[in-house]
Every structure is written in C-alpha cells, then in structure tokens.
Amino acid sequence: MISVRQSPEAKGNRQLQHEPPQPGETNSQWLARLKQREGVLLIGGSALAHFRIRVAQSHLRKDLLPSFWSLAGILDGDRFSTAPLDGLGDASLVPLNNGVQTCRVADYSEPERYPNIAVLHFAKDPAALRENIKRVQSDRSIIDLPALILEWLGFVWGAGQRGNPLLQGHGLPGAALVEAVHGLSRIELTPGLSSASSCPEAIWQSAKWWRSYYQETAGATAPTHAGAVPSGYYAIRQEAAAAVEHERKKRRVKS
Amino acid sequence: MPYVLAPAAVSSREALVWIGGINENPAGARLELAHPGGTEPLGGAWDRWASRNGQYSLDHRRFPLRGLAPGNAYALELRVNGQARASATVMTLPERLPTAGQRPFTVLLGSCFCVAKDGAGRVGNTFFHLPAGARPDVKILCGDQVYLDSPWTHYLFATHSPEELEAEFFENYFRTWTQRGPASGFQLLLESGANYFASDDHEFWNNAPNKGAYVADTWLPGGSRRWLEVAGGLFRRFQTDATIARFEVSPLSFCIADTRVNRSTDRTQFMTPAELGQVEQWLASLPGPGVLVLGQPVLTGKTGIRGHLGDWGLADFDQYTPLVRALHAARHSIVVLTGDVHFGRVASCRLPLGCDLIEVVSSPMALVDSKAKGKWGPAPALFPVFDIPGVRKVPVRTEDFSSTQDHFLTLEFSAVGGRVRMVVKAWSILGQGGSFAGVVYEAPGGLS
Numbered sequence: 069m070i071s072v073r074q075s076p077e078a079k080g081n082r083q084l085q086h087e088p089p090q091p092g093e094t095n096s097q098w099l100a101r102l103k104q105r106e107g108v109l110l111i112g113g114s115a116l117a118h119f120r121i122r123v124a125q126s127h128l129r130k131d132l133l134p135s136f137w138s139l140a141g142i143l144d145g146d147r148f149s150t151a152p153l154d155g156l157g158d159a160s161l162v163p164l165n166n167g168v169q170t171c172r173v174a175d176y177s178e179p180e181r182y183p184n185i186a187v188l189h190f191a192k193d194p195a196a197l198r199e200n201i202k203r204v205q206s207d208r209s210i211i212d213l214p215a216l217i218l219e220w221l222g223f224v225w226g227a228g229q230r231g232n233p234l235l236q237g238h239g240l241p242g243a244a245l246v247e248a249v250h251g252l253s254r255i256e257l258t259p260g261l262s263s264a265s266s267c268p269e270a271i272w273q274s275a276k277w278w279r280s281y282y283q284e285t286a287g288a289t290a291p292t293h294a295g296a297v298p299s300g301y302y303a304i305r306q307e308a309a310a311a312v313e314h315e316r317k318k319r320r321v322k323s
Numbered sequence: 324m325p326y327v328l329a330p331a332a333v334s335s336r337e338a339l340v341w342i343g344g345i346n347e348n349p350a351g352a353r354l355e356l357a358h359p360g361g362t363e364p365l366g367g368a369w370d371r372w373a374s375r376n377g378q379y380s381l382d383h384r385r386f387p388l389r390g391l392a393p394g395n396a397y398a399l400e401l402r403v404n405g406q407a408r409a410s411a412t413v414m415t416l417p418e419r420l421p422t423a424g425q426r427p428f429t430v431l432l433g434s435c436f437c438v439a440k441d442g443a444g445r446v447g448n449t450f451f452h453l454p455a456g457a458r459p460d461v462k463i464l465c466g467d468q469v470y471l472d473s474p475w476t477h478y479l480f481a482t483h484s485p486e487e488l489e490a491e492f493f494e495n496y497f498r499t500w501t502q503r504g505p506a507s508g509f510q511l512l513l514e515s516g517a518n519y520f521a522s523d524d525h526e527f528w529n530n531a532p533n534k535g536a537y538v539a540d541t542w543l544p545g546g547s548r549r550w551l552e553v554a555g556g557l558f559r560r561f562q563t564d565a566t567i568a569r570f571e572v573s574p575l576s577f578c579i580a581d582t583r584v585n586r587s588t589d590r591t592q593f594m595t596p597a598e599l600g601q602v603e604q605w606l607a608s609l610p611g612p613g614v615l616v617l618g619q620p621v622l623t624g625k626t627g628i629r630g631h632l633g634d635w636g637l638a639d640f641d642q643y644t645p646l647v648r649a650l651h652a653a654r655h656s657i658v659v660l661t662g663d664v665h666f667g668r669v670a671s672c673r674l675p676l677g678c679d680l681i682e683v684v685s686s687p688m689a690l691v692d693s694k695a696k697g698k699w700g701p702a703p704a705l706f707p708v709f710d711i712p713g714v715r716k717v718p719v720r721t722e723d724f725s726s727t728q729d730h731f732l733t734l735e736f737s738a739v740g741g742r743v744r745m746v747v748k749a750w751s752i753l754g755q756g757g758s759f760a761g762v763v764y765e766a767p768g769g770l771s
Contacts, residue, residue: 076425211452260455
C-alpha cells in the first residue's frame, strides 16, 4: 500500500458532479456540452499502457481496485498540457520541453479508447497556471519529468525488473506536472498523500474527498490564496479497468 | 535588495516571525505584515547591523503574531509601501498530538547545508516536492546552516581583518537566506513553517572555539576572538538568539539546546552550567516522551587526539558526564535529534529505567566538500562507551538506515493509546544521485 491519509469526510464533494455522457457522445463533445475549457483534465484509458497505469494506482485506494484514471493534464480550450507516455514523438524534443507536450483533446476523444473523463477546478485563476506550465517546460530544475517518463515507460513495457514506480515514490509524469504547476501557485493538489507518488488517482481523491480541507485552507491562508474549493464534472464509462486490444481488433478486421 | 520572512518559534496560539531587510532601509518605508486576520503595521524599532565598511546591512526583528488558532496554516505577506516583497507560511502547533488517521505532527530535521554546493537550489526543490501529507509543521536545523569557513583553501593561507570577515560572512548568509529559484532554493524552505536553529562549528569555523587546523585566523587568540564576535553576531541575528528553546505538543516535549555557542576551549563545557541545568531539569520533569536536539551525537566515544585536527565531540567534554547521567535517569522515552557527521543513522538503546533512547542523525543537506564525505559507521556498541561512575553501560542497536547522500529527514508523531508513534522518513535531495524517499524507521511499540 502507498501511505494515503483518509479524508475525515463521510460524503463526497457535491461540487464534483457526475455528468453521464449522452449516447455516442465523444469526450470532446462532452466537454463542449458542459462548456469546460479550463481546469485539470483526467482521462482514463483502456489501451494496455493505460490499463497498467490504472492498476498501478490501486495501491492508493483502500479497496485496492484499479483507478478510473490513467492520464492527467491541464486543459486549455481544445488542447491540454501533459507529459504523456504515448505519442512521445521525436525523442530529441523530450529534454528540450522537459517532457511536456500540448496534446489535442480530439486525440483522446474516442470513448472506447478513453472511456473515462473528468475536469476539475482547483485554481481561482487558470491564467497563472499557463505561465507556470511554461516555467516547468523551460526549467527542468523544477521537476525532472523525463526521469519520471523513463521510470513509467519501463513499467508499462515490463522492461527488466522494474516494479510499480509509485511504490518507489516516482509520480506519474502528467500528474507530477499538474501538481508542480499548481504548487508554483501554492495550490495543494494532494493533501492526503504522504509519499512522493503524484498520480491522477491522488488528484481525483483530493477533489472528491477533501472539500473541507480546501474550504478551511482557502479561508485561513488568505490574503493571497490562489486555490479554490474543488469543483468539476466527471463521466465514467468503464468502472472496472480492462485492457481493450484496439490494435489487434483493427488487424483482425483488416484480415 | 531583498526582504525575507522566516517563521521562528511557534506555539498553538502565537507565531514569532523573523523579518529581515538585507541592505534595505525599513525605517524609511511603510512596512506591513498581512495575514488572514488582518494587517499589522511594522513601525517601531528594528535591530540594525551594519558592516564597518558601510557596504552591508541587516535590519531585522522577530515579530509576534498573537491570537492564532491551534493547528492552522497562515499565509503571511510582507508589504513595503503597499508592494508585496516577501511571503511565508506558518503552522501553529496543535494543542495535542494528532491521533491515528489524522495528519501526524511532522518535524523536518536537517543539518550541514553549504549553499555554494547547492547552486541549483536542490534542497529547496526537494522541499517543494514534499507531498502534502509529509510536509513539516516545524523544521529543526541543527547546525552548519552556513559554512563560514568555506572554501577551506581561502582560509588556510591568509588571515583576515574584521572588515573582511564581516563582508565574507555576511555574503555567505545573504546567499543562503536569499537563495531562490522557481520551486527551489533554501529560502523556500526557510519561509515555509517555523524554523528552530541550533549552531554547530561551521556557524563559526571547523572545531570552534578551538583552533581550526585549516583556518589561519584562529591560530592566535586575537584572530579567533574577532571571528567569534562577527560570526556570533550574525548567527544571533539571522538564526536565533536563544541557546535553549522549548515547545510542547502534548504529551511530547521538545528542547533545542545549542552545544556550540557557549563551548569552552578547555573541553569542560559545551553549554553554560545554567543551560545544562535547564536541560537536566527538562529531562527530569518530562510529562511524556522528550525530543532533545543537540548539535552533535550523544551515542559516541571520545575523539582522542584526532580532535585537535578535526572536531571535538560531546563525549570529549566534562559536561558529557552529567548529560549522560540525566539521560539515564529519564522516566520517558528520549529522542535525540542531531547532525554534524555527514551521514544519516538511527540507533537506539534501552536506558536503565526501562525507557528508550533513540538517536536520529541527519547530515548533510548539501555536502561542503567531497573530501568531507561521511564514512557511515554503526553507533558504538555501548552507551556510554567509557566508564562513568554510577552509570550502567547499556547495549546500543544500530538500525538499518544508513546514508551518506545529501538528504533531510521528517519525523512524524501521532498519539496511539497512551503512547506516541514515531515514523522517520528520509528524503534524498533530488538530482544529487540519491533516490530514496520513504520510511526508514518506526520506533517499535512507540514512545512512552
């Protein structure tokens, strides 16, 4: 288990609303319908790599079930910033951008491949976060995301003897980016976490179960507190994590 | 030039905030300290230090914030003529230790930070990345927060005038206290939560107040006196003017005792008799487990002739005997927190009255010189190592944790039944080759 303190709250955050997708609705359409263009974006994928990441985060859950989530980023219109494991592209660009990429939401829109989605709001002023993203992107001394990418690629590919990086205190790069970007604005994303294991599940638990913490700290830490009581929307199409073999399916169809 | 906020002592209802203006003129400006409860005007007197050459100055004060609520975080902002110039956060102490399931009361322990060896501000960056659940309520920096005798080559071959010492020492403090980068720098650590300081030799020079083998200024009495005067003045202003500090989070008591400032050259005392009396009294009247902070380990033997070239340890002093006696007479568990030795270690022994003594060593945060890299070794097999009349030697167990990498520790305390659970976590400084982060020790059965 990873050391996670349970929230004292018995009821989940009502400002975090379940908003089921309409039949055939893509993730892009879901965001557009809810007029969500900013915030922390969580995505739960069903490809093998995403499945393994969801299972890896079960150590943060008291029921030990896989997480709904496999990727975290910061939404900005129809794009989002993250440090993804898939779509790394030109390896030479990884150190140049500190592993940070701007991805199109459209590429993560297909419900079968990315069945779960949430958008969460922790910051009063999302514009400040954009500046912070640039700082992390250009200054690897803030957080070394390529090091985390390597750890996680090794895990999802089963390379060598690598175990679950979260158990070694290596956060998931996209979530570590989101946490660092908020941290630069002094916004705490994972009050329950006591190990260096940033991950989408920890962010999700904060939004869902730590409302009173944010209420108290927003009051007590004025005058310049940038944080807000978390709010947002989520949609879960795949509760139990399963790896859907998208590529093989395509191959079978072709043959 | 900068202003710096660094919370100092804290209680459940009050916080003392160190406010420093470096090469500034606060008396000629309108200063305010903004906090969630309002804004405090900072009129009145400032303690001003100015170098003889007129080039450097420090205006500082320790400002009390009163009427705070226990166990709360407060964001502070220093405004100068309406402009935000510095910020900090401070946590008030909870009235009692948290119980299981609540966030534990967390103390950061670190020592030996050489700013010249942490150009990228990695210690601050590691602090920035501490997960919220592991972030400290208070920090204990138990010696060598600055290396005033570094680089040693500079001080071996030349002596210095008081003006030069002032300039060099001030610049060293200035670089350390204002080290700042994006999500990095020692200032980030200083401004986040209360700081309790104790000094060790490098707040002065290696082996102070005895002659330092590679510090030419200290070879003659006049030189060491000048050095002590300048370095001591800056220590009192930047770090602390208290040689004994205490606080309680019931049932746990803390005592931070300086073992360097009032050390004698004849190896009779490492603190004044009155200070030792306070420590003895504190140990004798503990209502529950005690945490004693010292500049050097107590689980140690005599240094012997090496002390003339290196650094005398506590066991080399006459006062070690009454300190050991007082520890052996303790009726509650004692945790000794210390640094100095350039390695991390946990060792424990059961004292004659059945209480545990656990010594936790954390050093360094930023190693001063690769030649000074610590050689980890287990604690001596017995405590005390040598005969002390009337004191029974008890066996010492050295725990698995060992590190010579740059790091700091956090100690988490919570109340479980009538005992205190203590969990020690180690955090290697990011980007320095170390890779550990997590639990390295838990006191079996808790502290009583």
